[in-house]
Every structure is written in C-alpha cells, then in structure tokens.
Amino acid sequence: MKKLILLAFSFLLIFGSLQAQSPDEIWEAANQYALANLNEDYELLLDFTYPQVIEQAGGREAYKKVLLQMNELQKNRGMSLSDFIVKEPLDKVKAGDEWHVVVPYQSVTKVKGGRLTSENTLIAVAAEGKSKWYFVETASLTERNLAKVLPNWNNTLILPYKKAPIFKED
Template sequence: MLKKTLLAFILVCSFFPKSFGQVESSITEAIQGYFYAQLNQDYELLLDYIYPGLIENAGGREAMKNTLMTIHQNQLKKGIKVREFKLREPIQHTKVGVEIHALVPVTSISKVPGGQLTTENNLIAVSEEGMVHWYFIETTSLDERNIQKVLENWNGSLMLPFKKAPIFKEDK
C-alpha cells in the first residue's frame, strides 16, 4: 500500500513541472501568431486569437474587424506605427474550471512622431485544458473591478499587475 501511494505521489509531482512547461511553450507558440497578425494588420488571423466573448460584445467578427481597422487607421493618422512585440517573463497561469488562464507580460515598441514609445503591458491568455487554441485579451483598460465583465470565469487567483506608463525615447 505504501509503495502504491509513494508511486502515485511521484507520478503526480512529476506531472506538474512538465505541465507548467507545456503551458508556457503552448502560449509562446500562440503569441507568435498573435504578434504576427498584429504587426501585419492581418485582421482575419487576429480575430482567430481574440477571446470570443470580446468579439461577441463587439457585435460579431465583422464589427470587431471594422473596429480593429479603425483603431489601426487612427494610429497611422497620428503617426503611430507598432514595430515590434516582445514576450517577457514570467508567464503565470492557473486552472479555472476547464479553462487555463495566464498572464502574459509583453512589451510593444512603436514609432511615434519624434521618437519611440515602449509600452509594457499584460495579455490574458485563455484556453481549455487541452491547450489546442489560445485566445488573448488586452488588459489595457481592465482592472480587478471590471475584468469579470470580459472574462466571467476570472477567479482572482492571478493578480493583474499595476499599469506602467509608456517610456518615450526621443529620436536623435
């Protein structure tokens, strides 16, 4: 009996580090597609990475696509062009029911009139247990008071980090 219990304990313990690494690598792979779609204004591909609840709240795929296009056009009119995205560490995650929620720290670098703007932000990644597909939620306008309006299952076990002001670096 003791041997069976010990064997079960070892198997369970060996599962967790592997599972954590699998979550991180799965998110890293998905975020590359998300970054690619963002940088190339591939709105159809980008919609595949946006959390379905956001698309539904926007009035469907076509309405969300139009919103994304409008945002991009407004940024271009202001002289803002996103040049690069970087994934930062650490990715934190938790299981909530049948979903996995993760906080994914990212940095975006944008060309703006007179210089460069570096912004640190977090995305929320959401997937079901099999991690077949990840969806992302921008947290720019989210905090602990309103996050459940976007992600009903959010249980607060992950804390949204405080927002950081963007850093402007003047052109030389």
C-alpha cells in the same frame, strides 16, 4: 477491463490538462498574435482573440471594423507599431473549465520624433483539454471589469501594475 478503461480515461484527462498548460504552446501562440499585430493581419488577430471579446463587440465583422478604425486613427496621428516582444508566460491558474495565464509583452510604437515603449500584459485563455490559446488585451481592463470579459475569472491571478509608456527621442 474496468481498471484499464479508468486508467485510459485518467491518462486522457491528465494529458489534456498538461497539454493546456504548455508554456511553449502559450509562447508560440502569443508570438503569432504579436506577428498578426505587427503585420496588421486582422483575420489572424481575430482567430487569436478570446471569443467572448469578439461576441461583446457585436461579432467578428464588428470587431474587425473597430480594429481597422483604431489602426487608421493611429496612422492619422503618425503612429505605427514597430515591435511587439512577447516575454515568458508567468502565472497560470485553472478557472472553471479554462486555464488563464499572464503573458507580459513589450510594444514599441513609432511616433512623431521618437518611439513609445510600453510594458503590458495579455491573458492567455484555453479551455480545459484544448491546446488552442486565445488572448485578451489587458490595457483597458481593471480588476473590476475583467470578469465581464472573462466570465470564469476567479481573481487568483494578479495582473502586473500598469506602467506609463516611455518616450525615447530619435
């Protein structure tokens, strides 16, 4: 009987770990995050934002206000997000009780006279045994301040180098 219970417990641990690592789940969640960005759906965007980021911003309403202000500023400058393309998730590591996965993406922003194409990275985060993925934008993060946002960050993932956006005239 003890062997059966131990076997069942081991199966649950292994299944939970595998569930948290599914590239398809990560890609699907990242695409929902992308769609929320494109549609300016701030409630959904907040649902996919790593809770530590929201907490550091002063809570859900405070972070939503920041997102709205940033969007308004971009609109006032004649900028609008026109595409957000999620690429294949890359490296993944276990960090404390979380999984961290590098997810590259390309965004296209309509600006006066053309389009800006940017290559960037998200960090997907899921707690051990969970299939809910949250995201951290890395545009303003460095290796130095990353641990402030992701307390379990263990420096085993290497974030891709940041690239300057490319302007293409209309």
